[in-house]
Amino acid sequence: MTTSRDPDRLIHAFVREGAEQLDDQVYDAVRAEIDHKRQRVVIGPWRMPDMNKLVPLGLGTAAVVGALVIGAQLLGPAPDSVGGTPSEAPSPTATASPTAASADGLPFGPFLAVEAADGLPSITATIPAPGWTFDTGFDALGKGDEVENVPEAGLLLWSYPAGTGFDVYGDPCQWASTAPDVPATTVDAFAAALAAQPSRDATAPVDVTVGGFAGKSLTLHVPDDIAYSGGEFSECDEANFTSYGVAAARGSEPSRWHQGPGQIDELWILNVDGTTVVLDAMYRHDTPAELIDELRAIAESTTFE
Numbered sequence: 120m121t122t123s124r125d126p127d128r129l130i131h132a133f134v135r136e137g138a139e140q141l142d143d144q145v146y147d148a149v150r151a152e153i154d155h156k157r158q159r160v161v162i163g164p165w166r167m168p169d170m171n172k173l174v175p176l177g178l179g180t181a182a183v184v185g186a187l188v189i190g191a192q193l194l195g196p197a198p199d200s201v202g203g204t205p206s207e208a209p210s211p212t213a214t215a216s217p218t219a220a221s222a223d224g225l226p227f228g229p230f231l232a233v234e235a236a237d238g239l240p241s242i243t244a245t246i247p248a249p250g251w252t253f254d255t256g257f258d259a260l261g262k263g264d265e266v267e268n269v270p271e272a273g274l275l276l277w278s279y280p281a282g283t284g285f286d287v288y289g290d291p292c293q294w295a296s297t298a299p300d301v302p303a304t305t306v307d308a309f310a311a312a313l314a315a316q317p318s319r320d321a322t323a324p325v326d327v328t329v330g331g332f333a334g335k336s337l338t339l340h341v342p343d344d345i346a347y348s349g350g351e352f353s354e355c356d357e358a359n360f361t362s363y364g365v366a367a368a369r370g371s372e373p374s375r376w377h378q379g380p381g382q383i384d385e386l387w388i389l390n391v392d393g394t395t396v397v398l399d400a401m402y403r404h405d406t407p408a409e410l411i412d413e414l415r416a417i418a419e420s421t422t423f424e
Contacts, residue, residue, distance in 0.1 A: 224250045224262070232276050233258050235424060239278045240391050245420035248413050260417060263410060266403060268350055269379040272414045273401045276421070281393035284366035285374075287312035291319070292345070294364075294373060295356040302366035306390045310335035313362060313386070318342050327387055329398070330422040334389035341382040343404075350379075375399070385415070391423045 225246045232253060235241040242258075250262045263271025279285075284302030287309065288294035303309040310324035314337050324335040341360055351358035361376035362384075368374075377384070378401070387398040398418045402411055 224252050225260075232260065233278070238280060239394055240396065240423040242276045242278065242396070243422050243424075244274075244276070244417045247416050247420075251413075251417075262413070263406070266405075267347070267379040267381075269382045269403050270401060271403060271406050272410045274414060274417055275397070275399040275401070277397045277399070278391070279365070279395045279397075281395075283395055285309050285312075285395075286364045286366050287316065288361065288363065288373075289316070291316055291360050291362055291377075292352065292355040294359070294361045298364070306334050306388050306395065309363075309395070310337055310386075310388050313337060313339060316362070318345075327389075329387055329389055329419055330391075332389045332391045332396075332423060334387060334396075336385070336387050339384045339386065341377045341380055341384075343381045345380050347380045377401075385418070387418055396423065 227246050227248075229243050230246050230253070231241060231243050233239075233242040244260065246260075251260055252262070253260055258276045260274040260276070261270055261272065265271070282304070284304045286298045286302050289297030289299065299312070303312050307324075313319070314321040314324055316339070320340040320342075322338045324337045327334055327336040339362070345352060345360065346354040352360040355361075359373065359376040361373040363375055364373040375397075381404050383402055383404070385400040387396075387400075389396040389398070398421060400414045400418050402414060
């Protein structure tokens with residue numbers, strides 16, 4: 120096991136079990152860090168939420184803050200690029216937002232997945248079918264079962280501040296030693312660097328428009344035959360197969376690592392008023408075609424404010 124995966128297990132266990140109270144000073148310190156900036160960095164493997172084990176709404180804030188405290192103790196100080204999702208952020212006024220999932224998952228229709236904050240846009244997606252759930256820890260929609268840690272269908276909804284540079288690794292397996300000398304700072308450069316990664320069997324980036332904003336789309340693959348055991352890419356740096364990191368956080372964990380062999384990622388990389396939005400639809404070779412169609416429809420339905 121790598122050190123990055125142990126905190127993930129503890130954090131999820133803490134969130135699912137709930138918490139009674141936190142020291143006021145600890146709460147205030149973590150709350151200030153949460154409100155500072157929102158920028159997702161995955162610190163562990165993908166986990167689909169268990170709707171029957173989620174803590175009650177009244178315990179949600181305390182549980183999340185406690186999870187952050189546990190993560191901070193185990194991982195040390197977080198890089199400047201890492202933050203949480205602010206709770207006191209303005210909501211778009213033009214889009215309806217369901218506030219709770221039904222027994223079959225999220226209600227059909229518009230779903231405000233990510234609120235606008237710190238200059239980053241809100242992200243609203245349209246749910247077209249039953250069974251979709253939302254994981255606030257990853258800003259991700261999901262549906263179906265996990266096999267070898269790869270979800271049947273998942274959609275990451277991530278955004279980065281204007282001016283963010285991305286280190287697209289020369290080798291996704293040996294990423295620690297193959298960060299580029301010059302980070303990608305435009306959508307075109309970001310997409311081109313991902314497409315050039317070895318072993319990804321990538322498609323050529325193509326022009327797309329989502330929610331009225333232009334960008335690039337491409338598909339990446341994780342090799343089927345890459346060494347993988349016990350939930351880890353055993354021959355890769357720190358047992359992680361990873362696409363990119365945030366240049367400002369060099370020396371820290373990558374921003375996007377992958378879940379298992381054979382994983383397929385369809386990406387829409389967009390320039391939304393100067394910010395970079397990455398919609399990452401991930402699935403497996405055996406994911407049903409109709410579920411992939413739902414996944415694409417959700418990605419292409421997203422709007423931003």
